[in-house]
Amino acid sequence: MAEQVxxxxxxxxxxxxxxxxxxxxxxxxxxxxxxxxxxxxxIEITSYVPPKxxxxxxxxxxxxxHALTIDALAVNALIPNIKGAExxxxxxxxxxxxxxxxxxxxxxxxxxxxxRESVDDFxxxxxxxxxxPTSKRIRIAGGxxxxxxxxxxxxxxxxxxxxxxxxxxxxxxxxxxxxxxVGYANPAAVKSIFSRILPMAGKTPVAAHFHxxxxxxxxxxxxxxxxxxxxxxxSLGGLGGCPYAPGASGNIAMEDCAFMLESMGFTTGIDLVRxxxxxxxxxxxxxxxxxYGSIAKSGLPKGYQPITAVAA
Amino acid sequence: MAEQVxxxxxxxxxxxxxxxxxxxxxxxxxxxxxxxxxxxxxIEITSYVPPKxxxxxxxxxxxxxHALTIDALAVNALIPNIKGAExxxxxxxxxxxxxxxxxxxxxxxxxxxxxRESVDDFxxxxxxxxxxPTSKRIRIAGGxxxxxxxxxxxxxxxxxxxxxxxxxxxxxxxxxxxxxxVGYANPAAVKSIFSRILPMAGKTPVAAHFHxxxxxxxxxxxxxxxxxxxxxxxSLGGLGGCPYAPGASGNIAMEDCAFMLESMGFTTGIDLVRxxxxxxxxxxxxxxxxxYGSIAKSGLPKGYQPITAVAA
Numbered sequence: 136m137a138e139q140v141x142x143x144x145x146x147x148x149x150x151x152x153x154x155x156x157x158x159x160x161x162x163x164x165x166x167x168x169x170x171x172x173x174x175x176x177x178i179e180i181t182s183y184v185p186p187k188x189x190x191x192x193x194x195x196x197x198x199x200x201h202a203l204t205i206d207a208l209a210v211n212a213l214i215p216n217i218k219g220a221e222x223x224x225x226x227x228x229x230x231x232x233x234x235x236x237x238x239x240x241x242x243x244x245x246x247x248x249x250x251r252e253s254v255d256d257f258x259x260x261x262x263x264x265x266x267x268p269t270s271k272r273i274r275i276a277g278g279x280x281x282x283x284x285x286x287x288x289x290x291x292x293x294x295x296x297x298x299x300x301x302x303x304x305x306x307x308x309x310x311x312x313x314x315x316x317v318g319y320a321n322p323a324a325v326k327s328i329f330s331r332i333l334p335m336a337g338k339t340p341v342a343a344h345f346h347x348x349x350x351x352x353x354x355x356x357x358x359x360x361x362x363x364x365x366x367x368x369x370s371l372g373g374l375g376g377c378p379y380a381p382g383a384s385g386n387i388a389m390e391d392c393a394f395m396l397e398s399m400g401f402t403t404g405i406d407l408v409r410x411x412x413x414x415x416x417x418x419x420x421x422x423x424x425x426x427y428g429s430i431a432k433s434g435l436p437k438g439y440q441p442i443t444a445v446a447a
Numbered sequence: 448m449a450e451q452v453x454x455x456x457x458x459x460x461x462x463x464x465x466x467x468x469x470x471x472x473x474x475x476x477x478x479x480x481x482x483x484x485x486x487x488x489x490i491e492i493t494s495y496v497p498p499k500x501x502x503x504x505x506x507x508x509x510x511x512x513h514a515l516t517i518d519a520l521a522v523n524a525l526i527p528n529i530k531g532a533e534x535x536x537x538x539x540x541x542x543x544x545x546x547x548x549x550x551x552x553x554x555x556x557x558x559x560x561x562x563r564e565s566v567d568d569f570x571x572x573x574x575x576x577x578x579x580p581t582s583k584r585i586r587i588a589g590g591x592x593x594x595x596x597x598x599x600x601x602x603x604x605x606x607x608x609x610x611x612x613x614x615x616x617x618x619x620x621x622x623x624x625x626x627x628x629v630g631y632a633n634p635a636a637v638k639s640i641f642s643r644i645l646p647m648a649g650k651t652p653v654a655a656h657f658h659x660x661x662x663x664x665x666x667x668x669x670x671x672x673x674x675x676x677x678x679x680x681x682s683l684g685g686l687g688g689c690p691y692a693p694g695a696s697g698n699i700a701m702e703d704c705a706f707m708l709e710s711m712g713f714t715t716g717i718d719l720v721r722x723x724x725x726x727x728x729x730x731x732x733x734x735x736x737x738x739y740g741s742i743a744k745s746g747l748p749k750g751y752q753p754i755t756a757v758a759a
Binding site for chain 2: 171284285286287289290317318319321322323324347348349350351353354356357358359384388391394395398399400408428429430432435437438440
């Protein structure tokens with residue numbers, strides 16, 4: 136039996152939040168349905184940020200209601216604060232991904248409060264969920280952004296990441312997401328951090344969220360796999376980018392990551408041929424937006440035999 | 448003390464052989480000098496193929512004579528046959544890199560003979576070198592192309608690679624180069640092959656030559672590092688490509704690979720700031736040819752501290 140690796144699509148959130156062009160709600164819904172049909176079972180479908188801050192997510196409720204019609208889909212959404220958590224709990228999603236930065240300056244720039252205030256809010260969100268009889272099944276993940284470096288502060292010391300990780304886990308996070316928000320990670324740092332965090336987390340799932348800003352995205356996945364990480368965020372066509380690094384690519388590309396994992400003998404549950412069709416559709420819909428990734432250009436290798444069966 | 452990793456530039460051979468535009472000899476010579484000055488101590492500067500087959504290398508002798516004026520440069524050149532070896536020995540280069548494919552069909556297509564005939568020629572080349580009083584110091588490397596897969600034959604069984612590796616080592620190769628010519632490798636296959644080949648090779652250096660055709664180039668470097676490989680081929684701007692995969696990228700990008708290694712704590716001897724200047728110059732000279740790689744677009748991370756000192 137091939138070992139399983141779980142890939143979560145974040146393009147509808149991390150990708151679209153960097154695109155000024157509004158993607159019509161129907162296209163977002165079709166993307167979710169098509170990618171689920173290709174075998175992606177976890178999708179971060181939107182962000183419950185104030186719509187006045189990010190017009191792209193003005194349809195968050197509508198998109199969420201569609202996603203919730205897909206029974207086996209783990210409907211994830213990003214939340215920046217308690218208000219976002221309340222919106223997600225009212226909708227009844229599967230999982231809310233709360234994000235705070237390790238970098239103090241980045242946290243101030245991103246959510247306009249200190250990291251201490253952020254983690255206190257996280258605890259309040261957990262308490263809110265625990266107190267709500269209708270929200271008991273909603274999982275709350277704690278995400279640590281800029282865990283490997285920050286465009287404002289530069290390198291981030293590992294000890295700071297570990298300290299926040301400990302506090303987030305102790306607060307009762309259902310998952311810990313360690314994010315290289317702006318492409319500062321390298322395989323040595325990845326091995327070092329995750330080999331310390333995984334034992335701290337015990338049975339709590341730990342996910343790695345890598346950006347390919349400096350071309351090391353998949354190299355970092357290999358390093359993380361090596362020390363036991365089995366959950367990764369990725370985005371179709373590597374959508375994402377970073378407002379501080381114009382021209383730089385975004386998240387690791389879902390299709391390349393799935394290809395790599397299946398080539399290595401892991402099962403992702405993803406049908407690559409169908410996933411590449413979804414990519415073609417979304418790329419055409421977002422005409423003019425740069426899509427990254429190699430497999431879509433080079434094609435699958437001759438005689439390629441994925442672990443996950445491919446549609447006839 | 449940081450552990451050393453040796454990067455060999457192959458863009459002047461593997462890169463230029465895929466470009467129909469002739470690069471003026473003076474530009475080739477300037478590229479070699481500038482990249483050496485940036486800290487790259489081994490460069491495959493040309494190919495001794497018949498000029499009628501590859502016009503790009505019509506100036507092989509002139510370029511070689513220039514490279515040989517740079518004292519500490521390991522002047523490498525590719526040879527497809529005995530004739531090429533004779534040209535290289537007459538010039539007195541540092542090292543000749545002989546290449547044969549593991550794939551029978553690819554070898555026929557590439558050098559129009561069987562793999563058996565190719566390895567027999569390799570033995571003749573070693574004998575020729577050994578018999579020449581003036582060529583004793585010339586190193587002869589044996590390269591295995593399509594070691595992970597082939598656009599004609601598809602997947603290549605590891606046993607075939609190991610058998611050829613054994614024969615090439617027994618023939619007296621001064622270095623073994625294992626090449627993923629068309630981007631079929633993955634980190635699991637890389638670990639498996641190199642963990643078997645390194646003990647076979649003993650003190651003979653083993654180099655990995657990866658292409659980034661499917662985006663796994665640096666991921667494969669990480670896997671190879673993990674099992675002990677410390678020599679890699681790379682090309683400035685990822686020049687290379689493959690005539691069978693239009694639009695696909697080429698070799699791993701020298702600048703991204705050096706960045707990754709230095710970030711991980713290895714020393715490459717390469718000054719990245721100067722290397723990126725060389726890239727800008729060569730990219731401008733080859734106007735219209737696509738250059739790959741991420742660091743040139745995203746820039747180095749804030750507070751980046753390489754192991755190799757950067758020019759003031």
